[in-house]
Amino acid sequence: MKIHIPNSAFLGNIDSFLKGFDPEDETILEITANDKWISAHPLVISMIASLGALITDKSRIVSPRVTAKSIHYLERMGLFRIIGVDPGIRIEEHEPAGRFIPLVFVSSQDELSGFIRDMIPLLHLEPQHAEPIRYIIGELVRNVIEHSRSEGAFVCCQYYKKTNRIALGVVDSGVGIRRTIGVSHKVENDLEAIKLALTPGITGMTNRIGGTDFNAGAGLFFIKSIATVNRDFFIIYSGTGMYKLLKRSEGKRTNLHSDPFRDNHSRHDNLPEWKGTAVGIDITLDKTKEFNDILDLIGDVFHKEIREQKRRRYRKPRFI
């Protein structure tokens, strides 16, 4: 496998990074990076960690040249530590509080609860900002633990002072969304599976309206809705499919849609295959709408969608 980190890879311009991923030969991982500098979204770092963890023989991981300045960034984010490779450099580590949460591997519910408890104080967030972030991490990582059939989730988080934004990546190397949704719904391709996973009331655990006692099919819709209301990016990549919620311009009225393809978005159905699921989201703090207001909007759409799903199953009387 080969993956190249360019100068800049954020959710807005991440498509070329994803297209450049070469999934051939899973016994080797070659990581290259721009020599001078890199600035990458936590999703990118989490994806590389996830690939690195797949390689059991660490001598088969080729990392960037130690002369590259960019290697310091990757080291600081904990990439080499977590994939078990010595980059050949030592840097002085600063207290991460207020700036970023280096890569963490979360493999159980107990670890998830502990991670949420510990990370929020580290980010020094106001309560109204902490609320959606812990909510998003709780739901995304729980999805991985419960559905992905992987060992766990790689999670990474960074605060960007200039844009006053929190960026978050959650990545696994499990079975992917198509396999999990496909248990209960007919899907033709990865993109269609992603679309269903983002639709309220659709879960891979059942095709019954209202879900099972344990799954409602609401988690990803809630998260996409938080990003929609806050006018932030949200991306989900699984198999060869990718869906990206685009930023909406200021001043436009907020409408939540149960059909994710009605949102302002871009999508691909032929990217290099990602075995598992990778999710990235940005939360711009100075625009964060009150979580309670977001829940009002979500509740309305969810309620309508469930009613519609029920109505679509109504049988018509046969008049003969």
Place this chain on the structure above:
Amino acid sequence: MKTIYLHEKVGDFAENKDIARDIRVEDIYPTLDRGEEVILDFIDISGATQSFIHALLSDVIRKYGIEVLDGIAFKNCDETVKKIIIIVTEYMQESV
């Protein structure tokens, strides 16, 4: 009447679905089966996920019918928790 203090079981942020299911099976069902009222006390809980509330309540509504909500009271909920409970109970009532 039985009061269930959720903070003792889930801490400040209610997101652990496994615990939600345990509360439902070990505390809520037996209390309802005895014909008693259940009080779910959210004191000191500052947030909850929809998944947690769904795992706690959805099957209660499915099993006992929507009238079961007359026998369950939600105490000391902040606005966020209240709204998530409303979302879950509404879509479950639409579903049954």
